[in-house]
Amino acid sequence: MTLDFTHDPSRRCTVASAHAPGCDFTLQNLPFGVFRRRGTQEPFRGGVAIGDQVICLAQAHALGCFEGLAAEAASAAGEPTLNRFLSLGPAAWRALRHALFRLLDADVRDPRGAALLEALVPLADIENTVPVTIGDFSDFYTSIHHAENGGKLRTPPAGLAPNFQWMPVAYHGRSSSVGVSGQQVRRPWGQVRVPDAEAPQLLPCAQLDYELEMGAVVGQGNPQGDAVPLAKAMDHVFGLTLLNDWSARDVQLWEMTPLGPFLAKNFATTISPWIVTLDALAPFTTAWQRPPDHPQPLDYLESADNRAHGAFDVALEVWLEPQGRAASRLSRTNFRHQYWTLAQMVTHHTVGGCNLQVGDLIGTGTISGPTPPEAGSLIELSKRGREPVALVNSDEERGFLQDGDSVILRGWCEAAGRARVGFGESKGTVLPARRT
Structure with missing residues (x-):
């Protein structure tokens, strides 16, 4: 558990709501969950909360936002449960976190960041489920x-x-x-x-x-x-x-x-x-x-x-x-x-x-x-x-x-x-x- 660029409080997010006072889901957080749009029967899929939005990881992966180990991790994390993503281990977890941070960093200006914003869904429009299959x-x-x-x-x-x-x-x-x-x-x-x-x-x-x-x-x-x-x-x-x-x-x-x-x-x-x-x-x-x-x-x-x-x-x-x-x-x-x-x-x-x-x-x-x-x-x-x-x-x-x-x-x-x-x-x- 070492500090790196993802902990820098001066980095700004392209999602403006991530800077709202008292916001839980800042650029330095990027928590994982599983969701679907409320009122639909669409499959649940993995996402990452940012500000008042959630990134649909399956859609972001399909849009080509990631490469290498981060792409493998995003594919697994976009499934209806996070278990396969977790099984990839800490290197994959960190690769996806780092990739998301860079794509959301307002100062990096990675062209894939614009594609990532297409995969945003308002938190107000979703429902969640238990994010992992819990064996014990x-x-x-x-x-x-x-x-x-x-x-x-x-x-x-x-x-x-x-x-x-x-x-x-x-x-x-x-x-x-x-x-x-x-x-x-x-x-x-x-x-x-x-x-x-x-x-x-x-x-x-x-x-x-x-x-x-x-x-x-x-x-x-x-x-x-x-x-x-x-x-x-x-x-x-x-x-x-x-x-x-x-x-x-x-x-x-x-x-x-x-x-x-x-x-x-x-x-x-x-x-x-x-x-x-x-x-x-x-x-x-x-x-x-x-x-x-x-x-x-x-x-x-x-x-x-x-x-x-x-x-x-x-x-x-x-x-x-x-x-x-x-x-x-x-x-x-x-x-x-x-x-x-x-x-x-x-x-x-x-x-x-x-x-x-x-x-x-x-x-x-x-x-x-x-x-x-x-x-x-x-x-x-x-x-x-x-x-x-x-x-x-x-x-x-x-x-x-x-x-x-x-x-x-x-x-x-x-x-x-x-x-x-x-x-x-x-x-x-x-x-x-x-x-x-």
Whole structure:
């Protein structure tokens, strides 16, 4: 993850909207997704967001905008899923990114740049789908602040699990229920044991929650039986997206012991449509720190480079939009607060010989910061519903999510002397439970 000409904030884009204040999709970003024109039955195809437009890569390739490895990459990236493009590896990813940057650079004046502009489609006119075929989905639990907040809400209160500070803990989720922003999330049913009841009941979830996370998309796999060393871990990650791990807290409380979440987590996960590449995020890596009085990682999870550059400075927000009303911001935090880095997650995931595959999704776990307003879930903000959160410009409050509520995750990177790099948004809306 080294800096090059694509990170130069002084370079100007031929798409004027890429310079609008607060624009997520700047020339220095160029995130990948899959789309089609809204209201049509045309095939989905790969694209790159720029300003308020998306570049149709299949059309740009057909117009002869690329050559060499960039052309091969554009052909693969124009397909209905990005998996074949990812399988080409980092050299191809970078070749296409560099080619797109040059064609969009207002100062380069490559004649093929005019042809590329013919392949633009307004973002307002498209719909997205999940950009990769996800074979497996693993969700981690790597925020010490989230873990400590959750422990305090238990009855009786509990401290950290003994393994939390020694390894990045995770569980295997359901890839079949991962959807893209705009997902309609049906309130799930599950077994719930009401306090003082002798037996559980099958009920609709009454304590529906969100979890603010980031998702890492695997771009290169590893052979089964071969661990990925920490020094090579980030070579296996294509990029990051926003991820909402919807959670049925009352179902989770009853079913957690002894094997962890099941129905409480498998009904829906919502990701943002655009994958921001690690190359675009290179200017925003930052030092990862472990308090000196805490247990330090075992050797396979430790390196000087991980200490120096293992964290990402990504600002994150959660908004709640009740049906028919304006949205309220619930919390704001930063990805740099995680107790374990993404590289450590990849390495630990594979240390036993697990074979990651192209397109796999890795969730970071809830991202909560050190202060109460930085909590990444409603159960933390509302103290398990005991202290409901007031919504801005409204007389409403929320202990847990209600039917009709939309949860919106937003994320971006900003720093002095750098162009903004944003993730767009992940939005999902709660639908009533179906009758059994």
